[in-house]
């Protein structure tokens with residue numbers, strides 16, 4: 215059965231034009247005027263865009279003594295509801311655990327996904343076994359990204375030595391390292407000091423990890439990647455210091471990507487001063503929300519191209535789970551939701567204000583990350599042959615965000631009460647209509663794992679340049695006799 219999306223305006227990362235889109239077998243098969251098919255979706259007044267790709271989610275994540283509360287069914291349903299048609303989650307080996315064994319655990323969880331998905335593999339420890347398994351993960355499992363935490367000391371954190379070894383392995387394999395860049399040692403010490411002084415509320419979480427702690431680690435990660443000869447992707451870039459580190463590196467030709475979150479772009483640190491403990495604790499995440507100066511830097515980075523991807527780091531915990539940290543902020547599970555709200559919030563605060571063009575919106579929510587992950591134009595494109603992951607975006611539709619109407623499995627929403635204008639009329643996942651106006655028509659298990667091959671054009675070029683500029687031994691005649 216063929217489907218035609220009619221009377222819409224196609225908006226891609228670089229083009230805006232009126233045309234119909236014809237779909238068959240989960241793929242786009244034709245783009246042009248006056249198309250017809252078995253089923254017609256009316257896109258009058260709407261923009262036909264590549265479905266969003268959220269490269270940073272934590273569904274059913276074992277973390278801080280509990281599990282994040284959205285599973286692959288509810289999380290991907292929330293994603294589709296907000297126009298996102300692919301998520302990339304994280305397989306997290308416990309320190310000492312086989313990477314392949316960890317992947318099996320996540321493979322088992324993801325069978326219930328409503329949309330396509332993939333995994334980053336975390337490197338949470340280092341050994342000859344990890345070195346060898348990374349090749350299997352890349353070659354056999356189709357995962358070309360490896361996550362490194364510089365924070366969460368005693369849990370997920372790796373040190374510089376381990377990171378350097380892993381980054382060098384990424385360079386050999388043509389893989390991309392991702393980094394959570396906060397100085398975990400300093401955070402641990404600051405946290406202990408704050409608790410000892412009786413500063414134990416949710417606000418102290420933000421005090422324990424100021425922007426300088428993130429900026430330093432971002433610089434360090436960039437330096438280590440440069441020495442290792444690989445690109446690097448900095449996740450949840452939340453502040454000016456981190457953005458400036460990325461911008462400076464890119465201006466010097468280094469292959470560095472930055473990922474602000476929709477939460478950091480639109481919510482600020484004043485939330486932590488709320489007199490309601492629950493309100494503040496629900497917003498505890500790492501890095502913490504920052505102030506307006508930092509938000510302005512992130513928005514400027516998206517418009518100027520020094521930051522490339524807007525994600526959510528969707529890692530939702532219920533109020534009851536957040537209350538594990540009553541009396542000790544270090545026990546508040548870190549994380550907030552955002553999967554469903556990312557695109558409507560970014561459209562409202564970006565496109566509707568003129569901070570972003572529609573084409574930039576598509577670039578930072580879909581196309582850029584598809585290219586970085588080496589899945590373009592299968593994903594992130596409105597092109598013949600691409601997967602029919604499409605959002606028919608109605609710029610006039612509006613709603614007030616409320617946890618009462620959300621798909622995510624938690625009892626609050628950090629964007630509660632925010633008015634958004636710009637919502638999906640339809641969201642299609644490989645040609646199947648999953649969202650129609652407000653109706654949820656998702657199909658559990660419809661989602662498929664998306665393989666991602668190594669060696670992007672960027673990593674290949676970087677390796678070539680590093681070979682040419684590698685330090686060369688100087689040949690000398692008449693070496694003096696040893697002084698011994």
Ligand SMILES: NC(=O)NCCC(=O)O
Pocket residue numbers: 272394498499500501527529548549550
């Ligand atoms: N970000 C956060 O607070 N929780 C999720 C885990 C991580 O990304 O650091």
Ligand SMILES: [Zn+2]
Pocket residue numbers: 394449450500501
């Ligand atoms: Zn993180």
Ligand SMILES: [Zn+2]
Pocket residue numbers: 270271272527529
């Ligand atoms: Zn994360």
